[in-house]
Amino acid sequence: xxxxxxxxxxxxxxxxxxxxxxxxxxxxxxxxxxxxxxxxxxxxxxxxxxxxxxxxxxxxxxxxxxxxxxxxxxxxxxxxxxxxxxxxxxxxxxxxxxxxxxxxxxxxxxxxxxxxxxxxxxxxxxxxxxxxxxxxxxxxxxxxxxxxxxxxxxxxxxxxxxxxxxxxxxxxxxxxxxxxxxxxxxxxxxxxxxxxxxxxxxxxxxxxxxxxxxxxxxxxxxxxxxxxxxxxxxxxxxxxxxxxxxxxxxxxxxxxxxxxxxxxxx
Amino acid sequence: xxxxxxxxxxxxxxxxxxxxxxxxxxxxxxxxxxxxxxxxxxxxxxxxxxxxxxxxxxxxxxxxxxxxxxxxxxxxxxxxxxxxxxxxxxxxxxxxxxxxxxxxxxxxxxxxxxxxxxxxxxxxxxxxxxxxxxxxxxxxxxxxxxxxxxxxxxxxxxxxxxxxxxxxxxxxxxxxxxxxxxxxxxxxxxxxxxxxxxxxxxxxxxxxxxxxxxxxxxxxxxxxxxxxxxxxxxxxxxxxxxxxxxxxxxxxxxxxxxxxxxxxxxxxxxxxxxxxxxxxxxxxxxxxxxxxxxxxxxxxxxxxxxxxxxxxxxxxxxxxxxxxxxxxxxxx
Ligand SMILES: Cc1cc2nc3c(=O)[nH]c(=O)nc-3n(C[C@H](O)[C@H](O)[C@H](O)COP(=O)(O)OP(=O)(O)OC[C@H]3O[C@@H](n4cnc5c(N)ncnc54)[C@H](O)[C@@H]3O)c2cc1C
Ligand SMILES: Nc1ncnc2c1ncn2[C@@H]1O[C@H](COP(=O)(O)O)[C@@H](O)[C@H]1O
Numbered sequence: 101x102x103x104x105x106x107x108x109x110x111x112x113x114x115x116x117x118x119x120x121x122x123x124x125x126x127x128x129x130x131x132x133x134x135x136x137x138x139x140x141x142x143x144x145x146x147x148x149x150x151x152x153x154x155x156x157x158x159x160x161x162x163x164x165x166x167x168x169x170x171x172x173x174x175x176x177x178x179x180x181x182x183x184x185x186x187x188x189x190x191x192x193x194x195x196x197x198x199x200x201x202x203x204x205x206x207x208x209x210x211x212x213x214x215x216x217x218x219x220x221x222x223x224x225x226x227x228x229x230x231x232x233x234x235x236x237x238x239x240x241x242x243x244x245x246x247x248x249x250x251x252x253x254x255x256x257x258x259x260x261x262x263x264x265x266x267x268x269x270x271x272x273x274x275x276x277x278x279x280x281x282x283x284x285x286x287x288x289x290x291x292x293x294x295x296x297x298x299x300x301x302x303x304x305x306x307x308x309x310x311x312x313x314x315x316x317x318x319x320x321x322x323x324x325x326x327x328x329x330x331x332x333x334x335x336x337x338x339x340x341x342x343x344x345x346x347x348x349x350x351x352x353x354x355x356x357x358x359x360x361x362x363x364x365x366x
Numbered sequence: 367x368x369x370x371x372x373x374x375x376x377x378x379x380x381x382x383x384x385x386x387x388x389x390x391x392x393x394x395x396x397x398x399x400x401x402x403x404x405x406x407x408x409x410x411x412x413x414x415x416x417x418x419x420x421x422x423x424x425x426x427x428x429x430x431x432x433x434x435x436x437x438x439x440x441x442x443x444x445x446x447x448x449x450x451x452x453x454x455x456x457x458x459x460x461x462x463x464x465x466x467x468x469x470x471x472x473x474x475x476x477x478x479x480x481x482x483x484x485x486x487x488x489x490x491x492x493x494x495x496x497x498x499x500x501x502x503x504x505x506x507x508x509x510x511x512x513x514x515x516x517x518x519x520x521x522x523x524x525x526x527x528x529x530x531x532x533x534x535x536x537x538x539x540x541x542x543x544x545x546x547x548x549x550x551x552x553x554x555x556x557x558x559x560x561x562x563x564x565x566x567x568x569x570x571x572x573x574x575x576x577x578x579x580x581x582x583x584x585x586x587x588x589x590x591x592x593x594x595x596x597x598x599x600x601x602x603x604x605x606x607x608x609x610x611x612x613x614x615x616x617x618x619x620x621x622x623x624x625x626x627x628x629x630x631x632x633x634x635x636x637x638x639x640x641x642x643x644x645x646x647x648x649x650x651x652x653x654x655x656x657x658x659x660x661x662x663x664x665x666x667x668x669x670x671x672x673x674x675x676x677x678x679x680x681x682x683x684x685x686x687x688x689x690x691x692x693x694x695x696x697x698x
Contacts (some may be wrong), residue, residue: 226509229627250621268566270561326484327516334511341674355677
């Protein structure tokens with residue numbers, strides 16, 4: 101099994117909402133000081149999905165991350181979990197892309213890698229929440245895709261995927277090669293082992309510039325966008341919460357119920 | 367190719383009826399089409415759905431394309447994207463709207479990449495720029511911490527719309543429209559997936575999406591037993607129970623109970639959030655509630671920024687008395 105996992109480095113989505121800031125002049129998010137970036141959580145689950153297949157059938161897992169100035173200890177995490185190879189599409193020209201230009205560059209890199217049976221992506225990246233790049237890569241490569249997987253198994257020449265629906269799930273069989281996007285229902289990604297961390301520390305990522313994958317800088321990153329960002333802003337919220345008092349928790353409970361009756365919500 | 371004209375929506379069918387997202391999309395589409403002074407069309411795909419064409423017209427469509435075929439009885443990315451792309455090619459829309467649902471999330475990107483255009487997912491506001499006549503698409507990003515407005519200068523301009531972001535128009539039975547049957551020609555070799563099984567989570571009581579009262583629990587509930595107390599409160603209020611992601615991930619409750627950005631969107635009159643921190647990704651699913659009530663032991667919890675009423679303390683000590691009092695008040 102040759103597998104590829106696309107992992108994006110993002111701002112930590114679990115950082116406290118109060119620390120979230122935008123620079124209106126540049127339409128960009130200001131990274132909160134002291135909060136390191138992370139691999140987008142669904143991408144860790146995508147890595148886990150590939151590792152579970154490798155555990156059973158063996159094979160090679162290549163991770164690709166696209167961006168600029170990527171933090172090595174962050175993007176190496178999938179290696180420390182058990183992935184084999186790391187390819188970084190790292191250049192200024194890759195920055196500021198939308199789903200279109202990102203999927204295009206990733207598809208070109210995957211074409212260069214050449215051999216693959218399964219490609220995994222997260223269902224959506226935790227920064228822009230687009231949820232498109234996986235399907236886009238599949239369209240570029242002309243391969244089938246299945247989204248929001250909670251379980252993936254390979255049986256002969258097919259993958260059997262449990263796909264999450266709003267009222268349950270369906271089991272889908274897809275011919276290989278295929279692209280699968282993974283959701284949190286897959287379960288906890290494994291922790292890095294000490295040995296894994298040591299192996300990852302020594303491993304040099306392969307770095308590709310636009311020319312290495314045969315793309316023009318104008319087709320990728322911010323200049324390759326099809327969706328123009330017009331404005332980025334924080335919705336204003338006025339705190340108006342009325343906290344009920346009480347001498348004991350039980351009294352608070354009673355007062356809260358009375359409040360709701362008073363406000364005619366019950 | 368013909369000129370890009372009009373607004374087109376992809377309608378969904380659920381249990382033999384137009385899904386609520388369809389009537390919402392028609393409402394939105396109608397507004398945009400009127401502003402542009404162009405037509406609103408609706409695609410309906412499925413098996414034995416022709417009877418719903420008139421319904422789509424009653425909710426605002428001028429034209430309905432009906433792709434009625436046994437091969438479309440279940441949604442599959444390959445088959446649906448081929449059929450819908452064909453209709454879009456024959457009748458190129460200026461604007462194409464889909465719902466941010468299981469189906470729309472899967473179908474919209476496939477179409478956008480086929481047509482080589484940008485796509486804004488999960489929009490909560492759409493408007494026409496008066497000067498350029500281009501569609502302005504506003505959607506939450508960074509889990510809801512920020513909103514972004516996008517513009518796409520190529521056609522069709524595509525968006526998916528968050529569920530319950532707008533209310534449907536009144537049904538108007540006297541509206542007239544045109545119904546256009548579409549012949550479905552699918553080459554089986556191009557359908558590379560096969561659905562071999564479907565497992566449906568049984569819902570006892572009121573469906574979460576339809577409930578007027580939702581009692582929702584977070585990580586702080588700590589166990590499946592804890593959720594039993596929430597179910598008791600929901601029963602008294604004739605509501606449903608929901609959850610944040612951790613209780614679902616931990617297996618305390620079914621995953622279908624998850625509310626939020628990647629879970630269900632609920633807009634009840636009353637939302638009671640217990641031991642929920644109020645992460646933006648969770649609020650994405652409940653901020654449309656009329657009144658939010660929070661019980662949390664952390665006075666700084668973000669949920670109090672969204673809530674109307676709150677109590678600060680251990681839910682295990684507050685909830686029994688709260689539930690008891692509610693029971694009494696409701697019985698009066
Ligand atoms: C891309 C993405 C998508 C996501 N989608 C969703 C989604 O759809 N839905 C969703 O819910 N989350 C989603 N998340 C996760 C989200 O970011 C939060 O991690 C999650 O909502 C936190 O759940 P919580 O509030 O239950 O847990 P926590 O943040 O851990 O909060 C627990 C709260 O319980 C309180 N508490 C603990 N014990 C008690 C007690 N005894 N009495 C009173 N209070 C107590 C604590 O003070 C705390 O505020 C998503 C994340 C990402 C990155
Ligand atoms: N810059 C990137 N580098 C690597 N993978 C990415 C990148 N952007 C998106 N992806 C992959 O595509 C998925 C969906 O991203 P998006 O469509 O941006 O929400 C992510 O979960 C990743 O698997």
